Amino acid sequence: MSIITDVIESTKAIIQGMGVTLSYIPKQKWTVQYPDEPVTVQPRYRGQHLLHVDELGREKCVACYLCAAACPSECIYIVAADDPRPPDQRTGVDERYAAVYNIDYGRCIFCGYCVEACPKDAITHGYNFELSVYSRADLLKTKDDLLITKQLQSKNYRVAFSHEDVDSEYKEV
Numbered sequence: 370m371s372i373i374t375d376v377i378e379s380t381k382a383i384i385q386g387m388g389v390t391l392s393y394i395p396k397q398k399w400t401v402q403y404p405d406e407p408v409t410v411q412p413r414y415r416g417q418h419l420l421h422v423d424e425l426g427r428e429k430c431v432a433c434y435l436c437a438a439a440c441p442s443e444c445i446y447i448v449a450a451d452d453p454r455p456p457d458q459r460t461g462v463d464e465r466y467a468a469v470y471n472i473d474y475g476r477c478i479f480c481g482y483c484v485e486a487c488p489k490d491a492i493t494h495g496y497n498f499e500l501s502v503y504s505r506a507d508l509l510k511t512k513d514d515l516l517i518t519k520q521l522q523s524k525n526y527r528v529a530f531s532h533e534d535v536d537s538e539y540k541e542v
C-alpha cells in the first residue's frame with residue numbers, strides 16, 4: 370500500500386514540477402545572445418572606474434588620497450606629483466595631480482566607496498564589465514586605462530533608459 374502511495378505522490382510531484390516548467394515556455398525570455406546582442410546595464414551599474422577631466426581636458430584628480438583611504442580592499446595606488454606650470458597648461462585642474470593612479474581589479478569589490486569619498490568628482494564607476502583577462506597581472510589598470518578620454522568602451526552593452534530602471538532611482542554619473 371505504501372508503495373502505491375509513494376508512486377502516486379511522486380507522480381503528482383512530477384506533474385506539478387512539469388507544470389511550473391511548461392508555464393515558463395510562453396513567457397518573455399531574458400536570455401541575451403551576448404556578445405552578438407548588447408547587454409542592457411542599469412544606470413546604477415558599477416563597472417570599471419572612470420577618471421574624469423574638466424571642460425578643458427584637465428584631470429580632475431588632485432591626488433588627495435581620500436579614495437585610497439576609503440578603499441576597503443586597498444587596491445588603489447596613487448603617486449602624487451606637482452605641476453607648477455600655469456593653470457591652462459597643467460595636466461590637472463590643480464598644481465597637484467596623480468602622476469600614477471592604479472586600480473587592481475583583482476582586489477576591487479566594486480563597492481563604490483572611492484566614488485563616495487572623492488571631493489572633486491574625479492572618479493566614478495563606468496559601465497565596462499568586460500574585465501576578463503588571462504593573466505592576473507593584467508587586472509592592474511593604470512591611469513591610461515581609467516581616464517575617460519582614453520578608456521575604450523565596448524559596443525557590447527547599452528545603458529537602460531531611466532524608465533527601464535524599474536526598481537531603483539535613476540542616478541546619473
Ligand code: SF4
Pocket residue numbers: 436439440441442443444445472476477478479480481482483484
Ligand atoms: S570600488 Fe571599492 S574596492 Fe574598488 S577601488 Fe573603489 S573603494 Fe576600492
Ligand code: SF4
Pocket residue numbers: 429430431432433434435436437447467486487488489490491492
Ligand atoms: S580620485 Fe578623488 S579622492 Fe581619489 S585622489 Fe583623486 S581627487 Fe582624491
